[in-house]
Amino acid sequence: MNTQVSIKKLAETHLMEAAQEFQKCMQCGKCRSVCPVFKEIGNELYVARGKNKLAEKLVSGDLQITEKVKHAINECLNCKTCSANCPAGVSPEHVVLRLRWYVTTQEGLGFFKALIFRQLVWRKWPITIGAMLIGVAQRALFGIGPKNPVRYLFPLFGFSKRRYFPTMALRSAQSQYPEVIPAKNGPTKKRIGYFTGCAGNLIYTNVAKSVVDILTGYGYEVVIPKKQKCNGTPVLANGDYDGAKMLMEHNFNLFQQYDLDAIVVACSSCGMALKKEIKVFIEDSPELKKFTEKVYDIHEFIENNIEIKPEELGTLPYKVSYHDPCHMVRGQGIAEQPRKLLKMIPGVDFHEMKDSAVCCGSAGSYCITHYDTAIKINNHKVKNIQAADVDYVATGCPTCVMHIQDNLLQQESPEKMRFVVEMLADSLRAAKTI
Known part of the structure; x- marks a missing residue:
């Protein structure tokens, strides 16, 4: 009995925390213009505004958990793009996560x-x-x-x-x-x-x-x-x-x-x-x-x-671009540091790609459970990589590397994915600094 009471209380907590967010939503639709999933699917349920409305209906008791509701809740990359662009300061990914937790408290993990x-x-x-x-x-x-x-x-x-x-x-x-x-x-x-x-x-x-x-x-x-x-x-x-x-x-x-x-x-x-x-x-x-x-x-x-002096770096003769991982650029506010490290490497010809901070569609397990949509989202990223005309695309997220490299290989595109820290270490090793 105590366990059931605890689970019920936890479920209510999740819904109330979601309510604190979706109640700020002005229903302006700005999220429609930036959501990578909505751009591919075009269904209002899959954009932040739609999910806020779902959350409102669940909290009020006007809506029950159905397969359609669960599918809509799971159509989210947690890329934080909607949060970064919301004029009302809503964090829709927090609504989505709490709705997912709520569903689990009601139905179990499976x-x-x-x-x-x-x-x-x-x-x-x-x-x-x-x-x-x-x-x-x-x-x-x-x-x-x-x-x-x-x-x-x-x-x-x-x-x-x-x-x-x-x-x-x-x-x-x-x-x-x-x-x-x-x-x-x-x-x-x-x-x-x-x-x-x-x-x-x-x-x-x-x-x-x-x-x-x-x-x-x-x-x-x-x-x-x-x-x-x-x-x-x-x-x-x-x-x-x-x-x-x-x-x-x-x-x-x-x-x-x-x-x-x-x-x-x-x-x-x-x-x-x-x-x-x-x-x-x-x-x-x-x-x-x-x-x-x-x-x-x-x-x-x-x-x-770490102060890295120019003479401590060896030459890497590559054309390089950079992809901003969502959880780094929007999750932690880190964008310039990786670029500075790449640009300090002798021989690196840095090319900024178009829409470098747009989600690549990987989103951890999303590219496993929603692969077709994830690849459609990633096609835009690959197109921008190809237009940048580079040898390597550096980043700082393993799942981004996996997903983008998968699509590059499928399209027989010659660009390769690397980690920024790998390239920096290669340069330092070339100069026998480390």
Whole structure:
């Protein structure tokens, strides 16, 4: 009985918090002109104004949870474009997230989400082992190119045979380092915690190597807590409030155990989770404020704390553009720092692409659950990349890299995706600085 009362109270809390937002909506329709999903689908239910109206009807009791309602709620990238452009100051993504949490309190997570979020993600080791086994299979079966006959099996699993997936690492980044990595040169300046994120740990391990090499090369001791888990954003976005809370609390308590001067992340969603979203789940306190103030995106940290001299950089003769991840540019207000790092590299010919801050359609699990729409959104990004006439597109979000690279390969476009911190590390290595 107490559990039922608690769930009911939580559900009511979610709806009331949604109400605080949608009641500010003027119904002006500005969101229609900027929403990437609405531009492709054109359904009023899928734009912020429509979702605000759905929320109003759910709060009043005039509308019940139906499949159509759930579908509309899930048609959102959480790209924050509507929030950034709303003249009334509404944050529609907060309405959407709370509606998703509300649905979960009413209907439960369902078997597969409960399995993934409460078991596989929480326990961590199944994901780590699974990623390694997938990496072995990819190298043995899938890595032969677009004419690989194995691709004809993809439709059996709901994937297009043209689809490209990132190659999983054979060894996780965390397994390649001790928990504490000493500074390489001179006395230790500061002790820096590194939140690797799932993608940095299991797929893009060269990002982790680049972060560690740059920080230790410039006199910082790096701490990679082995027990860190998912930042909680994917769980949060799928309506699992309790699962996200468990992960947020775990990471907060874990990093509190180390005497750290700062915590760096090289993933836009991880940064937003540890800086901002964590405040939804952990009670406000001096400890929480101290924690969030320690969190830096890696570009932000380098720009603010590391003086890189021109002679310490080697030449990279590439034409490069930059894609702004939503959770970095709108979620954290970081836009100029990555560009400054790219432009300081000798040989880099920087080209600003059109609509660089427009969402690429990845949105974490959205490009898995809504792939057709995600690719339509991404087609605009690829067109702008091609028009920029560059060799590489740099960014700071793993899911953006996955999604854009997938579409570039499908269109047989020669541009490649890279991480800014990777390119900076390559330049420093070329000059033998790190």
